[in-house]
Amino acid sequence: MTVNLRYRLLVALLAAATLVLFLLSLTVGPAGIAFGDSMVALFSGKADAVTLIMRDIRLPRALLGLMIGATLGLSGAVLQGYLRNPLAEPGLLGISATASLGAVLAIYTGLSAAFALALPLAALAGAVLAVVVVQAMAGTRGNSLLIILAGIAVTSFAGAMTSLALNLSPNPFAALEIMFWMLGSLTDRSMTHVWLAGPFMVVGWVMLGSLGRSLDALTLGSETAASMGIDMRRVQFLAVFGTAACVGAGTAVSGAIGFVGLVVPHILRPLVGSRPSRLLLASALGGACVVLAADVLVRLIAPERDLKLGVLTAIVGAPFFLWLVFRARRRLT
Template sequence: MSRSLLLALLAALTLAAAIASLLFGPVDLSVGRLLATASGHGDSIATTILFELRLPRTVLALVVGAILGLAGAALQGYLRNPLAEPSVLGTSNAAALGGVAALYFGFAQIHPAALPLLAIGGALLSLAVLFALAGRSESPLTLILAGLAVGTLAVAGTSLALNLSPNPFAAMEIMTWLLGSLENRSFEHVWIALPCVAIGAAMLLWNSRALDALTLGEDAAQALGVDIRRLRLRLLVGTAIGVGGAVAVAGAIGFVGLIVPHLMRPLTDRSPSATLLPSAIGGAALLVLADIGVRIIPTTNELKLGVVTAFLGVPIFLVHLMREKRIW
């Protein structure tokens, strides 16, 4: 499949998913009612549903899904490891810990922006620790080990907050947030996440061909003019800012960064740079579809987005396992 056809198909899928996301929910809007509301002639209920509930939710699903897919693809390329995803650097866990701290200490109740801002702070802090631990080493293994240390520390901190929660309700609030959701998000969340994701995405997409050169190993890539240190700095800072912004508004949503590049790679020429943009668009589509699923699957409590993406990850890995064992 040619690259422009692939991108066009993915964009069409994403657009269709986004429109469906505006239509479906506890109250289904018809296409006619949606169009009337969008052009400013809708009834007040439809206007509230569209502009205060579904539109910000859909935009956030697009933005969060895109950066998760893109960061996953970029890190898999950089670390030359198809199992890499944003959490291997500990970034998403650290952002989650920032959010948990906001809930635990009650900052989240003082101002709604406190939680996302602390989450972004957590991501940036984790990055500083990561650099301190990994040092000047250029080896992917050192970076993964340092990321594991940062991530483990963040998970330990989150567990501690749960452990020391003053009452079950506080613990429940933290647990619920950790599961990841886009429920009841407003445009305020969009304005917090969007700049972070835009900056992160620009850093990850810039000069993506440098990732292709790493196919030949680090020496050959450097001999082809790639400044490995600068590349690493750009990717890590881009991931921390972008994913930090995403976790800040949506909680910890796993597996998107891991599975989307796997779904996209066979449709490209398999070079890391060719996987980036499709993974961003594919991630956006996947998260919007998962978020529609959350709303229309009938359960007593609304399903959490992170739970749905985790379930989506399972069949994809089973297919990979079966291919590896040559069963399929």
């Protein structure tokens, strides 16, 4: 089997798995609605309870699972290729941490209680602030090491400020709400959240998806890539701001969902060959599969306890991260 045929088969299988999991996300839930009735209610013009559940509860949740999963997988593949670091993931730039800080401040100050969209909007503002700070610290000619160091600094500061907000919170219920939001979840999301995050995600996808040829060239080194006509400033801009746009929007509506952007590209990289450009679409579909599957599982494992999506992905992703470290250590010895 040729490499191209194997790649096309992999993409087709991932696309089919994504479609199946999307349909499962639409039809699995505590309401116990049959598959046929769910599909009919989704496209019918009736105003009954089943239609309300499908259109206002399950459809937004499934769409956000699809969009956020694709975002995390795609951005993880791009950052690992651009930074040439197999342990890079979207949270490395500090975007998730500062988006979380923005949401925490909205909860802490009471803005989220006064205005429903204050929380995602504050999270988006935090993501924008993160990328501006990282870009300013790294500079337009900043190499991958400077970007990583700037991201770590921003992440540490945002984490400290979030802890300070929790420490000083006079209201224990607000502190509990902050903690629950930071765990990551798609519960109780509406189409308003989809329309809010969607445009930013599409812009981010376009920016990141355009980097395929540049990432292929970067496998030969940044100097060689520059000699081949690759504009490294443009690549840095698209990678950083594209990640900020889509990951910031995803974090704004779901909270922090970790390890997907790290795990998915690693699993799929051996299956797509040595070209990073082939990993982009595969990782986007793989990320969508992982988040949709995890969101279905949280409804089945403990539906009455509201198990958080970010908790489940961390339970699976953390051991995988440790395995990566162990494998890297064995290669050095």
